[in-house]
Amino acid sequence: MTRNLVQIWILGSLAALGSWACGEAADVGQEAHDVLEGGGSLTRLADGIELFVEYPHQVEGLESEEPWEIHLTRQEGWRPVEADAVTLTMIGPSGARRNVSAEDEAPGIYEAVPTPTAAGIWQAEFSLRVEGREYTILAGPFVVFASEEDVEAAPATTGPIALSKQEQWSFPFGVAVAEEREIPASIPAAGELVAPPGGLVQVSAPVAGLVRVEGPSFGPGDFVRAGQTLALIAPISLDNSYARTRADVVAAEREAERAEGLFEAGAISARRLEEARRDLNVAEAAFEAIGGTPGSVGDSVGGGDLDSGLYRLRSPISGVITAREVALGQQIDIGGHAFTIVNAATLWFVARVPARYAPEANRIRGAWFTVEGDASAYTASRVLSVGSVIDPDNRTLPVRFAVPNPDRTLKVGMLAEGRILLGDPQRGVAVPTAAIQNENGLSVIYVKVTGSTFERRVVDAGASDGSWTLVSSGVDLGEEVVTAGAYQVSLASLGTSAPSDGHGH
Missing domain, CATH: 2.40.50.100 (RNA polymerase II/Efflux pump adaptor protein, barrel-sandwich hybrid domain)
Structure with missing residues (x-):
């Protein structure tokens, strides 16, 4: 009995996920589903709001042992959403609907305690009222077990890195979707900003x-x-x-x-x-x-x-x-x-191109770079000169670019590091450059699996235009990557990220 129910649950979950994704996902956003020790989590994006739900295992005829925790995050600014009302609607295998009002626990966090009436695959739907506007979000399927014995037999998986919503809201945090982009080929270069002659x-x-x-x-x-x-x-x-x-x-x-x-x-x-x-x-x-x-x-x-x-x-x-x-x-x-x-209205970026890239010098069409203490990417589209002699001391070729500096943000003498753009563009999966972290010489990104779980992946970074970077492995098109707060996710993977209020959401 137990084994059969677990098999039915797995097959039913897959079928429900497939039919639901085909019918509703295009209207309300992107979905992630993860089973946690008989319970699970649901993540949905709709109209600029991320809905993330963690729920314990559900047993037919029994009130949920722990409340469903509902987290609402506004994507712009990554701040908690304070809703006027949140309602969980449970749609049973027979189509019956049961509404459960969620209580406000903290800004952006709401709790609901449902009592499912039958075993099988149910659907969860959430109704929100935020600043007078109504939202309806179909969150996806979840399983209701016939008994506690069935719960013990159910498979469980967990995300490798957990970072609660309250922790995410406590510091600058953001995610972006991996996209297909066309980016010019590039080669790495470091250099400095100097004043032009007469400047x-x-x-x-x-x-x-x-x-x-x-x-x-x-x-x-x-x-x-x-x-x-x-x-x-x-x-x-x-x-x-x-x-x-x-x-x-x-x-x-x-x-x-x-x-x-x-x-x-x-x-x-x-x-x-x-x-x-x-x-x-x-x-x-x-x-x-x-x-x-x-x-x-x-x-x-x-x-x-x-x-x-x-x-x-x-x-x-x-x-x-x-x-x-x-x-x-x-x-x-x-x-x-x-x-x-x-006169710093226009500066020169003198890039030192490694000698091994010197044969590519005739294809140079521009550059982007960052300066010490500033993560912003600056562009230089006008090539002034390409050196003809390799410096024998550091084995580099000097290339000079004109850099407009109307607001005088850039200073003479700043060290710069970036990439020299070549003529032929490359197409592939790209992520924001800010998402790529250098960890012990490896290019690492953190992929959001659910609202509060992440995966650390080593990627092979390729061409970059300063804002976006091609990755040939490690992330798939449409996956969400952490663009701000990756360091805190990294700490969480080491078990050193302390919760902000002692709550483990």
Whole structure:
């Protein structure tokens, strides 16, 4: 009797699952069914709500020894659903329906205590009222045994990793469905972010003098425009100084003007005029070499105030000051570093491609990467240059990409790690990249089996675009994988995840 009933239960469960999946699953979502020590669990997704039910074994004519625990989770944000009413409807083998109201135990958790009236395969249906909206979810089949002896003979399976709903709700958690996607082939690469030529400048003093300030005093973090005065320098020596060199230009200009007048009057030869012009060119070149602007005499010569003899230290680019090395009243020598200015609107990602991938360099079409301390994936679609020489020290080939950085999130000097995208795409089962964990050098994902059970699987990760990664083994199309909270699932597999309230749901 017992053996026959167990066989009928197994065959009936399979038949019920098959007919139910063909008829209803497309309307309400995805299903998982697991038998737990004569009882079981049911997981359903419907209209953005996950219904997860754990129930003990059921015996004909007896009230359930333990309540059915009903967990409701809103998929967006993975938070518990507080329903106004939850009703369990049990549909027996003969089609009879029995309604059992569920009691509110905690936010998102409800309990129902049914009394089935006949042995056999039953169907569970749940009615929810959430914020005035009605939901009806057909949860699937469950078995009712004729006696306790039949329960002992029933097979039981358990999910390998258990993580209760209350634990899931207590930290950021999320799942996603494995999809079929087309992703470009890629190769791994690490590198760093650097400023492009002209994007980072060191402003140095072309003259020796004392630092003075006119107007606002600029420091690290301040934005300055090209040509804006950063500081004034009062020369402290005439020898090779800005003031002396500027005076040479003024004297040479006057001599050249005088020579032109004399030549027109026929008082000097053309050779003497050419010598005066040559002396002016030499003086202007010397003045320009220390940052002056030759040819301007009047209120300003080379950015310096003619009357006071002050040199204006100007910003050559628009950008943000990242360092200031001089203080008011400080003496600075010729060539002394005064300011560092960076324009980070566009940076370069200099990727170091391992030498073994160098033959693929002619297929490079872009890259994606992450930077230290940030899990976000950044893309670079413009290839600036591909190196022609393998670095003999680290055996890598440099590849440079332009990276737009309008909000200045990326910083010069950040280390980056990502993948170089090649031309030919590959199609296959893909999971969000965030779902893949590196555990002792292995690529691991956690697959949701039921609402509170998971499987750890080692996968063979392939091409990735930064957001999605192809996996050639370990997960099937349509399975749900953990994208946030995988570390907590991993702890649960080791038995080190403590329940949040001592409740073992």
